[in-house]
Amino acid sequence: MNDRTYNVVIVGYGGMGSYHCKLIEPVQQISVIGIYDIIDYRMELGMADGYKAYPSLDAVLADDLVDVIVIATPNDVHKEIAIKALQAGKHVICEKPVTITSTDFLDIVEVAEKENRVFTVHQNRRWDEDFRIIQKIIEGRTMGELFHLESRVQGANGIPGDWRQLKNYGGGMLLDWGVHLLDQLLLITDSQIESVAATLSYILGTEVDDGFTTYITFKDGLTALIEVGTTNYVKLPRWYLKGTEGTAVIRDWDLSGEIITRNRNVPHIEPKPIQAGQGLTKTMAPPSEESTLKFAIERPELESQSFYENFVSAIEGKSELAIKNKEVHRVLVLIETIFEAAATKSVIQRSI
Amino acid sequence: MNDRTYNVVIVGYGGMGSYHCKLIEPVQQISVIGIYDIIDYRMELGMADGYKAYPSLDAVLADDLVDVIVIATPNDVHKEIAIKALQAGKHVICEKPVTITSTDFLDIVEVAEKENRVFTVHQNRRWDEDFRIIQKIIEGRTMGELFHLESRVQGANGIPGDWRQLKNYGGGMLLDWGVHLLDQLLLITDSQIESVAATLSYILGTEVDDGFTTYITFKDGLTALIEVGTTNYVKLPRWYLKGTEGTAVIRDWDLSGEIITRNRNVPHIEPKPIQAGQGLTKTMAPPSEESTLKFAIERPELESQSFYENFVSAIEGKSELAIKNKEVHRVLVLIETIFEAAATKSVIQRSI
Numbered sequence: 174m175n176d177r178t179y180n181v182v183i184v185g186y187g188g189m190g191s192y193h194c195k196l197i198e199p200v201q202q203i204s205v206i207g208i209y210d211i212i213d214y215r216m217e218l219g220m221a222d223g224y225k226a227y228p229s230l231d232a233v234l235a236d237d238l239v240d241v242i243v244i245a246t247p248n249d250v251h252k253e254i255a256i257k258a259l260q261a262g263k264h265v266i267c268e269k270p271v272t273i274t275s276t277d278f279l280d281i282v283e284v285a286e287k288e289n290r291v292f293t294v295h296q297n298r299r300w301d302e303d304f305r306i307i308q309k310i311i312e313g314r315t316m317g318e319l320f321h322l323e324s325r326v327q328g329a330n331g332i333p334g335d336w337r338q339l340k341n342y343g344g345g346m347l348l349d350w351g352v353h354l355l356d357q358l359l360l361i362t363d364s365q366i367e368s369v370a371a372t373l374s375y376i377l378g379t380e381v382d383d384g385f386t387t388y389i390t391f392k393d394g395l396t397a398l399i400e401v402g403t404t405n406y407v408k409l410p411r412w413y414l415k416g417t418e419g420t421a422v423i424r425d426w427d428l429s430g431e432i433i434t435r436n437r438n439v440p441h442i443e444p445k446p447i448q449a450g451q452g453l454t455k456t457m458a459p460p461s462e463e464s465t466l467k468f469a470i471e472r473p474e475l476e477s478q479s480f481y482e483n484f485v486s487a488i489e490g491k492s493e494l495a496i497k498n499k500e501v502h503r504v505l506v507l508i509e510t511i512f513e514a515a516a517t518k519s520v521i522q523r524s525i
Numbered sequence: 526m527n528d529r530t531y532n533v534v535i536v537g538y539g540g541m542g543s544y545h546c547k548l549i550e551p552v553q554q555i556s557v558i559g560i561y562d563i564i565d566y567r568m569e570l571g572m573a574d575g576y577k578a579y580p581s582l583d584a585v586l587a588d589d590l591v592d593v594i595v596i597a598t599p600n601d602v603h604k605e606i607a608i609k610a611l612q613a614g615k616h617v618i619c620e621k622p623v624t625i626t627s628t629d630f631l632d633i634v635e636v637a638e639k640e641n642r643v644f645t646v647h648q649n650r651r652w653d654e655d656f657r658i659i660q661k662i663i664e665g666r667t668m669g670e671l672f673h674l675e676s677r678v679q680g681a682n683g684i685p686g687d688w689r690q691l692k693n694y695g696g697g698m699l700l701d702w703g704v705h706l707l708d709q710l711l712l713i714t715d716s717q718i719e720s721v722a723a724t725l726s727y728i729l730g731t732e733v734d735d736g737f738t739t740y741i742t743f744k745d746g747l748t749a750l751i752e753v754g755t756t757n758y759v760k761l762p763r764w765y766l767k768g769t770e771g772t773a774v775i776r777d778w779d780l781s782g783e784i785i786t787r788n789r790n791v792p793h794i795e796p797k798p799i800q801a802g803q804g805l806t807k808t809m810a811p812p813s814e815e816s817t818l819k820f821a822i823e824r825p826e827l828e829s830q831s832f833y834e835n836f837v838s839a840i841e842g843k844s845e846l847a848i849k850n851k852e853v854h855r856v857l858v859l860i861e862t863i864f865e866a867a868a869t870k871s872v873i874q875r876s877i
Contacts, residue, residue, distance in 0.1 A: 189805070192805055298802055298803060298804055300802075301801075302802060302803075328806075328809040328810065329787070329811075330795075330808055330809075330810065333808055334795065346808075349808070350808070370722050374673075376672060388740070390870075398738075406668075406771045406772035406785035406787070407783065407785050409762070409765060415756060420681075420757055451650060451653050451654075452705075453541070455682070455685050456685055
């Protein structure tokens with residue numbers, strides 16, 4: 174037929190489920206053959222899209238043609254479906270947040286190891302261009318050594334009006350967007366976390382957080398402010414990084430931004446005081462044009478999302494998983510610590 | 526001679542000392558007659574500017590022509606000079622931060638009360654246009670009820686290369702700029718502080734902080750992030766305010782900015798998902814044009830700085846001081862709490 178080897182069924186054919194079909198489409202050796210959803214109209218949409226609609230999860234798992242299950246359901250049922258699928262001999266890809274607690278995640282990993290199947294979590298935002306650029310900026314040391322970063326995602330639409338508003342389903346912004354921003358953060362440094370402070374916001378009156386702010390310190394001295402908001406009509410920059418020689422900013426998904434550094438070729442010029450408000454300031458006067466350098470944000474070579482290539486390669490034992498389960502576990506432990514810091518209104522000193 | 530009644534001597538004729546001369550110049554009933562500084566060239570500058578240069582502080586205080594002393598020296602000698610001047614029967618204006626500890630400040634206030642002289646601190650940034658605008662935005666409730674504010678001052682020049690780098694002189698950015706931003710913050714709400722978290726930065730290797738970040742919660746639910754940095758080559762906005770109906774931003778001293786709110790006349794439209802990085806997002810999609818309203822930042826009627834008018838009026842018993850000593854004391858207690866929170870790496874739960 175073709176050279177595709179691995180057949181996928183998507184469980185949960187909502188926004189993310191159908192997005193996985195698009196991600197899989199261009200990839201060799203893997204193809205979607207069917208879907209399953211508990212909502213009838215989504216089954217019809219799946220059929221209209223050309224996929225087999227399985228009548229039940231058990232029917233999916235009983236089908237020997239199926240090699241891989243993609244779980245794109247609400248968060249509360251990820252664990253149950255994942256364990257069932259692994260025990261039925263399927264490889265499993267799960268949407269994020271994989272589970273609501275870190276121990277639930279370890280239970281899944283234990284089954285995957287026992288069944289010798291591949292289990293991984295779709296932390297797709299590791300491939301975001303803005304994050305890739307930030308990694309290159311940090312490695313390239315254009316702005317010296319990174320000592321502080323701020324990573325924010327802000328919207329003004331509130332929480333989507335679905336299960337994401339409900340606690341039992343694993344709703345809330347810390348689990349939804351936090352899991353991405355924290356996953357990215359932990360890839361930026363090899364250092365362990367030293368302390369975590371956090372506040373959750375409940376502006377919209379939902380039972381889950383509609384945003385959060387967390388301040389994290391690492392043992393190597395790096396500090397990070399991570400923030401998600403859903404009631405921000407004006408956005409602060411997506412990324413704001415301070416280095417020993419300069420500052421980098423990426424403002425939005427459009428990758429607008431710049432890096433400004435001191436110019437080492439120019440001797441330090443004490444700035445002249447300026448009038449700022451009802452006072453003079455020398456400290457906050459802008460540095461002279463000559464004393465700084467400005468660099469554009471360079472887009473990295475376009476890299477197609479390699480999640481599914483890596484997944485196929487991992488099934489065949491040729492590569493390690495790009496998204497390692499121990500990394501996913503660490504992020505979940507961090508999320509639990511953020512919930513704890515917010516609930517206890519304290520700074521939690523903990524190696525993570 | 527003229528209708529000016531009160532004669533001022535400036536003690537400490539550096540940048541701020543000479544700035545006071547300019548502030549006093551247009552004000553009726555008060556004029557600068559002399560200066561005193563421990564540095565010879567500043568005495569010469571003062572004479573060149575037309576002022577009498579007193580040979581010593583004692584000579585200033587012994588001169589019955591002198592009614593008012595303005596203290597614009599390094600912070601460590603404010604207390605000694607203030608108490609001496611009050612005991613010599615002078616009214617006293619002191620630059621900020623008035624003292625390094627809150628108890629030192631209470632010692633001065635006690636002497637002022639005993640001697641029945643006016644003592645006040647020059648918290649000039651209460652008259653900053655950006656702050657006045659922010660106060661009007663909050664009162665006007667254009668963006669609903671304020672629940673979170675961020676107030677930042679960021680520069681890239683490091684700490685000025687003088688006593689401001691030295692601990693014993695009361696240097697450091699928390700005392701220098703923090704005292705302004707915190708003074709403004711405490712005027713924004715009538716609520717008491719509930720908790721304080723903070724970190725100081727020591728990027729430049731000075732013995733004093735070159736910046737700080739503090740997260741403050743109030744009993745009425747308001748939260749505030751206050752930040753000063755001296756190694757920021759790209760600035761975050763001067764003010765960022767979140768209300769229940771919208772967001773307000775003032776970007777810089779030039780007062781650029783806007784207020785964006787939801788449009789109550791339009792029913793809630795669920796936004797369409799957008800591609801953002803390597804993923805879809807509905808939550809972080811921009812709201813539709815029709816569903817929001819944009820307001821310009823309106824400059825308040827130009828109000829000349831009324832610090833010295835008020836001071837004269839207070840001497841004559843006609844007005845209360847604009848800058849009340851109990852307000853100044855509260856800011857100093859908050860600063861001490863920020864130092865404590867940073868040193869202990871903890872969230873300090875304390876009514877302030």
